[in-house]
Amino acid sequence: MRITNGYFSNTMLHSLQKSNGKVADLMAQINSGYRVQRPSDDPIAAVQLLLIDRDQTMLGQYRDNIGSLSLRMQQNELRLDSMLKNVHSAHDMMVWAADGTNAPGDLNAMAITLRTLRDNLLTEANATDGEGRYLFSGTKSDTPAISYDPDAPPGSRYSFSGNTDKQQVVVGQGVTESANVSADGMEDMLNQLDAALALLEDPDVNVNDPATRAQLVECLEAMNDGIGTISSKIAMLGGAQNTLELMDDHHASMEVANGQAAQMIGELDFVEAYDRLNSYVVAVQASYQVYGRIMQLSPFDAILR
Structure with a gap:
């Protein structure tokens, strides 16, 4: 042929x-x-590499979330620590004011410092982040955590206007972590301090008067409760940050393991x-x-x- x-x-x-x-x-x-340039080169290996790539993308997102969340927690912790220092200072000042030997002029002078500390507490409770969102208002981040009504009588001017709902952030497969801490409870301490200030600013204040002394004692109790509340919130943030650090280390290890697996599956001889x-x-x-x-x-x- x-x-x-x-x-x-x-x-x-x-x-x-x-x-x-x-x-x-x-x-x-x-x-x-790499030997696998397209699925037809090795269909099974190509599927495995796609799954690894998807897992790497998820791990990268988790680590980004953890990084952002850690920064926010550190910011919250700094604010709470500042609150705690102000409350301790106010508590010490109130203990001094409760001394029955203080003259009215001395108590009036103490009231000036206490007013500054009270205002600092309100400022810290209504702190915002770089985008203007309130840190301690729960999920109502566009609303101040503590509202102030100047027309209300002393002892009832402050109220918690946020909520205690949690802003959950995904930091792992099926794992979330709260991104916020609420300032609930701060209003009670501010109201008690405000009521005590109204008495201490009186030019004729008598610290040995039973009504005055009862108010000072009530204020001290509120501050003790406030110190405990703020300390527990700081401790909770510290524990959460330790958890996030462990999660991030785990994700980093998984990224290395996935990289090694991808190399073993797709590397070229x-x-x-x-x-x-x-x-x-x-x-x-x-x-x-x-x-x-x-x-x-x-x-x-x-x-x-």
Whole structure:
């Protein structure tokens, strides 16, 4: 059977194109260091690599969330620590004021310091972040945590206007952590301090008067409760930050493990790849030489001989 030149040429060109394609694929694998360039190279490995990549993306998001949450917790902790220092200072001042030997002028002078401490507490309770959101209002971050009504009588001017709902942030597979701390309970301490101030600012205040002394004692009790409440919130934040640090370390380890797994699944054996590349190059070169030689042949050469 006679094979036409056209058929032979098409067959050889198709074979050469296929071999050149394999050479190009090997070059791409060598340049990237990975043997799986597309799903058809290894369908099972391709699926495994996709799953690992998805897991890496999720881990990266978890770590970003943890980083942002840790910064916010540190900010909250600094504010609460400042509140605690102010409450301790006010408590010490109130203990001093409760001393029955103080003259009215001394108590009036103490009231000036106590008023400053009270105002500082209100400022800290209504602190905002860089975007103007209130830190201690629960999920009502657009509302001040503590409201002040100047028209109300002393002892009832302050109220908690936020809520105690939690802003949950995903930090792991099925794991969330609260992003906020509420200032609930601060209003009681502020009201008691405000009521005590109304008495201490009176030019004729008598600390040994039973009503005055009862108010001072009630204020001290409220401050003791406030110290306990704020301390527990700080402790809770410290525990949460320790948990976040452990979670972040775990995610970092998982990222390293996933990277190693991806390398094991998709990495290229360079020795084997270069060996195959050399074989294809030699085969292509030989095919070109054979093709060129055959195309130079003619039936008339045999007849003439």
